Amino acid sequence: MMLFILAVIFYIVSDAILQSNTLSAAKPSKASEYGQLVNWLPDKAKLAIEYRAKYLDFQKKAEIAKGIDAKVDALFAFADYIKVKDPKGSDKIMVSILETPEYQKSRRAYQALATLILNSKTKHPITIKDYHQHIDTLKWEEDKLQAWAAGLAQIQRLRGAPRAYLDFLAPLMQDVKEYRNYDRFYATIASQSNRIKDHETIDAATQIREKIKEKNISINNNLIKAELEYREIYSNLKESVVKATNPEEKNFAYTALATHLFGYDNLEASGLLTTLLNDPKCRSARNFYIPLSRLINERLAEDRITIADYQKYQSTIKRETDKLQAWEAGLNRLRELKSKDQVYVDFLLPLLNETPRFYDYKRFYEMLRDHATKCGNNEIAQRAITIVERMDADKELRNLGELIERGIIKED
Amino acid sequence: MWAITELSLRRMREYSFYILVLVGMAVCMLSDAADPITGQVSQGSLFAYALSGEAVDIPSITVGTSVAMLFCILISVFYSASEIPSDIANGLIMVILSKPAGRLQYLLGKYIATMLMSFTVFILIEITLIVANRFFGLGATQYTFRVICRQFVPSLMLIPLITMTIAFSTIGGSMGAMLFTTIYSLFSFAVGFIPLTVALFPEGMFPGMGVIMGFVHYMFPNFLYYFQDSISGPLLLASLLFYTLAISYIFMFLTMIRLKRMDLSVSA
Numbered sequence: 001m002m003l004f005i006l007a008v009i010f011y012i013v014s015d016a017i018l019q020s021n022t023l024s025a026a027k028p029s030k031a032s033e034y035g036q037l038v039n040w041l042p043d044k045a046k047l048a049i050e051y052r053a054k055y056l057d058f059q060k061k062a063e064i065a066k067g068i069d070a071k072v073d074a075l076f077a078f079a080d081y082i083k084v085k086d087p088k089g090s091d092k093i094m095v096s097i098l099e100t101p102e103y104q105k106s107r108r109a110y111q112a113l114a115t116l117i118l119n120s121k122t123k124h125p126i127t128i129k130d131y132h133q134h135i136d137t138l139k140w141e142e143d144k145l146q147a148w149a150a151g152l153a154q155i156q157r158l159r160g161a162p163r164a165y166l167d168f169l170a171p172l173m174q175d176v177k178e179y180r181n182y183d184r185f186y187a188t189i190a191s192q193s194n195r196i197k198d199h200e201t202i203d204a205a206t207q208i209r210e211k212i213k214e215k216n217i218s219i220n221n222n223l224i225k226a227e228l229e230y231r232e233i234y235s236n237l238k239e240s241v242v243k244a245t246n247p248e249e250k251n252f253a254y255t256a257l258a259t260h261l262f263g264y265d266n267l268e269a270s271g272l273l274t275t276l277l278n279d280p281k282c283r284s285a286r287n288f289y290i291p292l293s294r295l296i297n298e299r300l301a302e303d304r305i306t307i308a309d310y311q312k313y314q315s316t317i318k319r320e321t322d323k324l325q326a327w328e329a330g331l332n333r334l335r336e337l338k339s340k341d342q343v344y345v346d347f348l349l350p351l352l353n354e355t356p357r358f359y360d361y362k363r364f365y366e367m368l369r370d371h372a373t374k375c376g377n378n379e380i381a382q383r384a385i386t387i388v389e390r391m392d393a394d395k396e397l398r399n400l401g402e403l404i405e406r407g408i409i410k411e412d
Numbered sequence: 413m414w415a416i417t418e419l420s421l422r423r424m425r426e427y428s429f430y431i432l433v434l435v436g437m438a439v440c441m442l443s444d445a446a447d448p449i450t451g452q453v454s455q456g457s458l459f460a461y462a463l464s465g466e467a468v469d470i471p472s473i474t475v476g477t478s479v480a481m482l483f484c485i486l487i488s489v490f491y492s493a494s495e496i497p498s499d500i501a502n503g504l505i506m507v508i509l510s511k512p513a514g515r516l517q518y519l520l521g522k523y524i525a526t527m528l529m530s531f532t533v534f535i536l537i538e539i540t541l542i543v544a545n546r547f548f549g550l551g552a553t554q555y556t557f558r559v560i561c562r563q564f565v566p567s568l569m570l571i572p573l574i575t576m577t578i579a580f581s582t583i584g585g586s587m588g589a590m591l592f593t594t595i596y597s598l599f600s601f602a603v604g605f606i607p608l609t610v611a612l613f614p615e616g617m618f619p620g621m622g623v624i625m626g627f628v629h630y631m632f633p634n635f636l637y638y639f640q641d642s643i644s645g646p647l648l649l650a651s652l653l654f655y656t657l658a659i660s661y662i663f664m665f666l667t668m669i670r671l672k673r674m675d676l677s678v679s680a
Binding site: 022 | 607608609611612613614615616617630634636637640642643647648651652654655657658659661662665
């Protein structure tokens with residue numbers, strides 16, 4: 001009997017170990033993968049399980065979402081998912097977004113509000129005018145664009161008459177948006193006006209379309225698809241830009257914002273860095289290497305700079321700390337760009353003409369040695385090796401920080 | 413006990429058995445050209461999670477081994493289901509028990525005989541697969557030492573399976589044992605998926621499943637463990653071995669109780 005009890009204990013313990021190993025790999029799936037998990041089941045069962053799993057997933061995301069925008073976004077996603085199987089439940093959520101003042105102010109509320117435009121099936125339909133008022137409260141261009149698109153989709157779903165389309169899109173004729181993304185709205189205005197033979201509006205819309213074509217600017221797709229946090233970070237960085245008063249702070253804050261903007265709004269990003277380049281105070285600031293390094297080989301910027309330009313600037317830096325940090329900043333930029341070995345060699349090459357005064361520089365010479373070896377430039381590699389060996393042998397060589405701490409080097 | 417083992421093994425010496433083993437070898441060799449078993453299941457499916465587990469650098473079970481396992485499962489279930497009931501039916505059990513051998517020795521003899529036979533067949537098939545791969549270039553997987561070692565892990569499953577079938581044979585006879593074992597094994601495979609399913613789906617998907625699972629899942633051995641790629645390393649392999657021995661002992665214990673209470677003369 002004792003052996004039997006022992007066997008049961010062994011069974012439970014070993015099963016727990018094996019089970020935890022199995023479950024360690026079982027990370028909760030993404031909503032899109034639930035169907036895949038049970039694709040061996042008959043279609044009906046598979047769809048039922050998939051629906052239930054996604055339902056719970058959306059519900060949980062809506063419950064745990066932090067921040068108003070994220071909450072509204074998650075609530076809409078949940079309501080949108082259940083709208084076919086549970087139209088009443090879906091409508092309740094959509095209306096709750098409209099009726100909760102803080103939700104209604106959210107930049108993502110347009111998604112829910114659009115579904116309520118002239119909707120006879122909802123408990124709380126809204127008018128086109130209400131929706132226009134909501135669009136006016138939106139701050140960012142990408143949100144406005146999305147709101148117009150969501151509203152138009154609702155009018156299309158309702159199979160509205162030409163007048164409904166024209167009423168809905170009317171504000172765009174007053175406040176003209178000359179982005180390529182808006183072309184389709186003006187195309188809709190033209191086509192719907194054509195249905196009611198409103199030649200004046202057709203001509204006006206056609207003229208705007210021509211202007212859009214001529215200007216050829218658009219709201220970046222990355223900006224439209226950006227994560228919700230993108231604008232939060234933007235706002236924080238923008239605040240830093242406003243608060244920045246002295247040139248050092250400006251160099252730092254403007255570059256941080258520009259870095260955040262590149263890929264989303266290149267015009268604004270580029271403009272910020274150009275402002276710094278054109279400001280003599282910022283140019284002479286100690287940390288001018290920050291915006292300058294950010295511009296190294298930046299294809300998205302108007303004032304792109306080359307490695308040679310950066311090296312020229314480096315040669316003018318007087319303070320040792322700034323010199324060292326300028327090297328670091330330049331190398332970080334090359335890392336960001338995933339530069340080739342030859343680019344690193346070109347960047348670090350001026351170091352061979354200098355006698356290293358601080359031990360901190362050893363890693364730059366080591367990098368030069370490694371990259372030169374990789375691109376087969378043995379002469380440069382050998383020269384870098386010699387300097388590294390000399391630095392190792394020199395017992396007097398110290399880190400810059402240590403010398404400043406000891407008061408041997410004094411820097412403000 | 414060894415005499416009982418030998419006697420049982422002698423009874424298996426039939427031409428049809430040898431032909432069956434040869435057919436099994438040929439089938440396994442031909443099927444081994446397919447990709448390893450974990451490559452057969454689509455990524456992201458429940459089976460993929462159950463078999464592959466966490467990404468590990470472990471060789472997969474080949475299709476040849478899987479077919480060999482299937483073959484050995486059939487043979488071992490068939491033999492372990494019929495050994496004791498046939499001894500009871502023809503009165504041999506009474507003859508054996510009249511010798512200086514107790515019921516425990518008799519039972520152990522039967523276990524050892526069936527296991528020896530099943531593992532011998534499995535090893536023979538594996539040798540055939542290795543030889544076919546090494547010398548004739550057959551099969552989709554290169555049989556390195558690691559791959560060979562890996563192929564023997566699933567065969568551990570035969571131990572609880574045999575003890576389980578023998579236990580059922582003392583209750584339901586040979587046909588009943590085969591039927592019970594099949595149903596019980598299928599349930600075991602299905603139950604093995606429950607914890608994984610619960611973990612992969614969102615919370616609240618299966619309300620109350622935690623409590624039910626805690627009770628039900630201990631009632632069935634989890635055969636999935638024997639096929640998981642993630643079972644590697646000393647701790648997990650040792651756990652699998654202890655798991656196997658523990659289940660086998662539990663079934664052996666229950667069989668022994670049953671055998672002690674059985675009126676063998678009446679049955680005969």
